[in-house]
Amino acid sequence: MRNWPLFDLSITTPRLVLRLPSLADLDELADRAAEGVHEEGFMPFLFPWTDGEPAERARRTAQYHFRAWGALTPEDWALEFAVLHEGVVVGTQGVMAKDFAVTREVSTGSWLGRRFHGRGIGTEMRAAVLHLAFAGLGARHAVTQAFEDNHASLAVTRKLGYREDGITLHNRRGEAAVTQRFRLRAGEWAETPGVEVHGLAPCLPLLGLDGS
Structure with missing residues (x-):
């Protein structure tokens, strides 16, 4: 799309393709949400969007991506990629920033x-957006957080070299819960072999960068 080059942006890894979802991809992603993202009784997300019936989860998924597209500005952006493995949409990986040109x-x-x-898909898709951030956009820092009982997410974060960066307390379903924050600096990032970014240059102004 000539006036929205983000739809031509993609990241490839040895096993995955990450791209902003087409409407067909979005339908498939909504199906994944309806099928289930985590075991019952567990909530890994700050906003409990996976509560509710399958149809509601599917609808919330589509609406979230529509909002991300409409709200994107150079000062406040979120790239929410559909992740494809062997041609099947398996999940979503986001990378976001505020005032990126400065921070x-x-x-x-x-x-x-x-x-x-x-x-191992979770590790590979996070490595993909870290490559976009550090090698493609010139990021100096990448941060993330996860609840202390979200062991899978914590394992991915530690595997990719992040360092602990403090904790935050949250109200999770009426009870206090702790998230562990992590930070990865550019000088500590280890590039994952076989990751390539495609179609980035026309997108840079939309992300607050001039491309020079």
């Missing part, structure tokens, strides 16, 4: 359809 800091968030857990 050079991004944050990340993701989810993966439950039936695709345990295959």
Whole structure:
């Protein structure tokens, strides 16, 4: 799309393709949300969007991406990629920033359809957006956080070299819960072999960068 080049932006890894979802991708992503993202009785998200019936989860998924597209500005942006494995949409990986041109800091968030857990996909898709951030956009820092009982997310974060960066207390379903914050500096980032970014240059002004 000539006036929205973000739809031509993609990241490829040895096993995955990350791209802003087409409407067909978004339908498939909504199906993954409806099928389930985590076990019952557990809530890994700050906003409990996975509570509710399958149809409601599917609708929330589509609406979230529509809002991200409409709200994007050079000063406050979120790239929410559909993640494809062997041609199937398996989840979503986001990278976000505010005032990136000044702060050079991004944050990340993701989810993966439950039936695709345990295959190393979560690590690979996070590595993909870290490559975009550090190698593509010139980020100096990447931050993330997860609840202390979200062991899978914590394992991915530690595997990719982040360092602990404090804690935050939250109200989770009426009870206090702790998230562990993490930070990865550019000088400590280890590039993952086989990751490539495509179609980035036309997108840079939309992300607060001039491309020079």
